[in-house]
Amino acid sequence: MDAIRTENLTRSFDGRKAVDRLTLEVPRGIVFGFLGPNGSGKTTTIRLLLGLLDADEGRAEVLGFDTRAKADEVRKRSGALLEFNGLYERLSAADNLDYYGRIWHMSKAERDSRIKQLLTPLELYDRRTEPIGRWSRGMKQKLAVARTLMHQPELVFLDEPTAGLDPVASAALREDLERLAMQEGVSIFLTTHNLAEAEKLCAQVGVISRGQLLAVGSPEELRSRTSAPRLYITGRFAPQTLEQMKSNPLIQKIEQHNSRLVLDLNDMQRSHEIVTQLVQSGAQIDEVRKEKADLEDVFLNLVDEDKRGEA
Amino acid sequence: MIADIFTVAWKELREMLVQGDPRGRSRLSLLLLVVIFGVVIPLQNGRDWTDSPISVIIWGWMPFLWVSGIVADSFAGERERHTLESLLATRLSDRAILMGKFLAALLYGCVLTWIILLVSLITVNVTSSGGGLLLFPLPLAAGAVIFSILISGLAASIGVLVSLRAGSVRQAQQLMSIGMLVLFLPFMFLQFIPVELRRSMVNFLSNTDPIQIAILAAVGLIILDGILTVIGMSLFQRSKLILD
Ligand SMILES: Nc1ncnc2c1ncn2[C@@H]1O[C@H](COP(=O)(O)OP(=O)(O)O)[C@@H](O)[C@H]1O
Ligand SMILES: [Mg+2]
Numbered sequence: 001m002d003a004i005r006t007e008n009l010t011r012s013f014d015g016r017k018a019v020d021r022l023t024l025e026v027p028r029g030i031v032f033g034f035l036g037p038n039g040s041g042k043t044t045t046i047r048l049l050l051g052l053l054d055a056d057e058g059r060a061e062v063l064g065f066d067t068r069a070k071a072d073e074v075r076k077r078s079g080a081l082l083e084f085n086g087l088y089e090r091l092s093a094a095d096n097l098d099y100y101g102r103i104w105h106m107s108k109a110e111r112d113s114r115i116k117q118l119l120t121p122l123e124l125y126d127r128r129t130e131p132i133g134r135w136s137r138g139m140k141q142k143l144a145v146a147r148t149l150m151h152q153p154e155l156v157f158l159d160e161p162t163a164g165l166d167p168v169a170s171a172a173l174r175e176d177l178e179r180l181a182m183q184e185g186v187s188i189f190l191t192t193h194n195l196a197e198a199e200k201l202c203a204q205v206g207v208i209s210r211g212q213l214l215a216v217g218s219p220e221e222l223r224s225r226t227s228a229p230r231l232y233i234t235g236r237f238a239p240q241t242l243e244q245m246k247s248n249p250l251i252q253k254i255e256q257h258n259s260r261l262v263l264d265l266n267d268m269q270r271s272h273e274i275v276t277q278l279v280q281s282g283a284q285i286d287e288v289r290k291e292k293a294d295l296e297d298v299f300l301n302l303v304d305e306d307k308r309g310e311a
Numbered sequence: 312m313i314a315d316i317f318t319v320a321w322k323e324l325r326e327m328l329v330q331g332d333p334r335g336r337s338r339l340s341l342l343l344l345v346v347i348f349g350v351v352i353p354l355q356n357g358r359d360w361t362d363s364p365i366s367v368i369i370w371g372w373m374p375f376l377w378v379s380g381i382v383a384d385s386f387a388g389e390r391e392r393h394t395l396e397s398l399l400a401t402r403l404s405d406r407a408i409l410m411g412k413f414l415a416a417l418l419y420g421c422v423l424t425w426i427i428l429l430v431s432l433i434t435v436n437v438t439s440s441g442g443g444l445l446l447f448p449l450p451l452a453a454g455a456v457i458f459s460i461l462i463s464g465l466a467a468s469i470g471v472l473v474s475l476r477a478g479s480v481r482q483a484q485q486l487m488s489i490g491m492l493v494l495f496l497p498f499m500f501l502q503f504i505p506v507e508l509r510r511s512m513v514n515f516l517s518n519t520d521p522i523q524i525a526i527l528a529a530v531g532l533i534i535l536d537g538i539l540t541v542i543g544m545s546l547f548q549r550s551k552l553i554l555d
Contacts, residue, residue, distance in 0.1 A: 047553065050400050051549070052396070052399055052400060052549055052550060052553050053550050053553060053554075054550055072402065072404065075400060075401060075402045076402040078400075080397065080400040081397075082396050082397055082400060083396075084393035084394075084396065084397070085393075085397070086393065086394045086395075086396065086397025086398065087394070088322070088326060088392075088394060089392065090326055090329045091322075091325065091326060091329065095322075095325060099318070099321075099322045100401065102318040102321065103315070103318055103401050103402060103403055104401075104402060105314065131329070157400075
């Protein structure tokens, strides 16, 4: 059974679709990254999956439970770190965790040992009795992550966990998340607009833009699927060159930006053929570069294409 | 379910009693209340304290005031400090959250009242020596227990409702003060009631057993508390709270 399965999930606000016919399957036991720019519908998706909002159309199942009819079963088995960390600033770190432990009916002994187990590696255990109001954002965010894991849920939602943290704190939190994901063996649905984060943490990534899912796959798959290695050629080209090249079956796609050609090839091993053809057509070549697109390229491409499609 | 209600109430009370609470009800101000109503005023009344009408005001009116002061924060505060959505994402049922908040406010009101009454008894017994142990007469003691619960419950259920709908803690507090005025407005207009009607009311009251009046009032309060709680439950919907 999948951790998450949605079918045409749709939700609008004031006539605008925040989530648009989202169909997605997330297997259990992995960290799934939901990658999209601001306002693309990530938070709305999490709210729909937790049954905090109702969908206008479509349906979703989380851990096998329908999010409309059985939202309480979903919430019982999940943990969530939402847009705001939701910590009680006047309470101590231990009280914050203790509250959530009580909510999930853990005994006093279970709560105490779990608090120690979670906070010690985060280096927060010695400070557990402090009210957290004056803690740094990074410390609070770590505590909030610990809180979502307190009751050993099957599935955890993390809504942009590193947003608003400085680079050092983000990197530290990412390390902790990586360790916790391994150690706890929990399924994680993580939203982010940060590509490095998705690359580092996620076994699979879904790219969302304006509510629509544009692509799903492992970071490597996405990179190779959406764009094979690219050929960048800089120089001076005759006006008819572009037309001639288009008939070459080796070329998937060709674009010219001023003095630069960007080519997607079917077979990178044969890139020398392209260069030969160009030289024969009278081009003056300054530089030839082969490059594998990184996830950032893929992401920007996807989002870009999506926007152009709309215009 | 019961355990969940107590869990929510536990956290509410814990937050209320934390030092430096911005609700202005820190432990110090609580102590001040206990000293004024549990020591200073009983001292002024001396041996008459246990029959004094002031002790009736302490359990018949003050709980409303005290609970009003803290209950506005229950939902509006969680929304303002962005903790509500995380709470709604837990396994707690709507009912447990609502009743937990209600219970916390109710407990705050009656436990504070009982502590003050207890301290007042200690005060008068210690200072006014001789003549044996001073205690409240039984009907008054029973009234104190029952009405402190019902009055606290009334303030708690109104307050939770107001807090649920209000946009901010400030607005909730303002609404609570207006609500309190409206509730006690009838007493101010007592003098405008035609003389005959007033006379017959007074007659009715003086001819009826005070215990019967108390029972009538208690039943009225129970019904009112019940209605308000039902309204609260029907208004409490996760998806609506998130969109606000
Ligand atoms: N409660 C709401 N009321 C109105 N519009 C909303 C609400 N929540 C989200 N939206 C809109 O839905 C779109 C997606 O928002 P969101 O899911 O928060 O995106 P993300 O989390 O990816 O930044 C945005 O255009 C946002 O303005
Ligand atoms: Mg968001």
